[in-house]
Amino acid sequence: MTHMHITAWVVGLILLLVSYAMYKTGNKSGKILHMILRLVYLLIIITGFLLFINNTGVYTNSAGILGEVIVKMIAGIWVIGAMEMVLSKISKAKPAKSAWIQLIVALLIVLVLGFGRLPFGVQFMG
Numbered sequence: 456m457t458h459m460h461i462t463a464w465v466v467g468l469i470l471l472l473v474s475y476a477m478y479k480t481g482n483k484s485g486k487i488l489h490m491i492l493r494l495v496y497l498l499i500i501i502t503g504f505l506l507f508i509n510n511t512g513v514y515t516n517s518a519g520i521l522g523e524v525i526v527k528m529i530a531g532i533w534v535i536g537a538m539e540m541v542l543s544k545i546s547k548a549k550p551a552k553s554a555w556i557q558l559i560v561a562l563l564i565v566l567v568l569g570f571g572r573l574p575f576g577v578q579f580m581g
């Protein structure tokens with residue numbers, strides 16, 4: 456499940472960048488990729504919740520970890536919200552700076568918690 460979760464959000468970030476570039480250059484396929492990206496959001500959320508549900512025992516038994524995983528999940532939803540904000544701004548040719556800043560902040564929180572602190576999957580940030 457961790458690998459599916461990671462695959463889902465990596466695919467999501469790639470789709471975000473490609474549809475962003477397409478919207479910027481006026482390519483009509485940006486809209487289609489944006490729609491596919493919305494399905495990928497669902498996959499990210501479902502795999503994330505499954506990871507949580509399958510491992511609630513681990514989270515509730517280790518002091519402090521439950522709080523961190525809850526913050527991780529909220530920040531994960533925030534990442535998705537910020538991705539959607541970036542694309543909705545850019546599709547209307549509006550400045551997307553504040554959406555990008557949110558995306559980067561939320562992504563940093565999620566990566567540090569996911570790779571650095573929480574127990575499952577790869578742990579390459581210490």
Ligand code: HEM
Nearest residue numbers: 464503504506507528531532534569570573574575576577
């Ligand atoms: C684009 C948004 C998201 C990104 C970039 C992201 C990223 C990550 C990363 C890097 C990990 C750690 C994987 C590993 O250690 O190998 C992870 C694990 C996890 N994610 Fe997400 N995630 C996102 C959205 C979500 C959402 C929306 C939820 C819940 C609703 C969620 C729940 C979880 C859970 C429960 C884990 C397991 C943590 C553990 O190792 O104990 N994620 N995610």
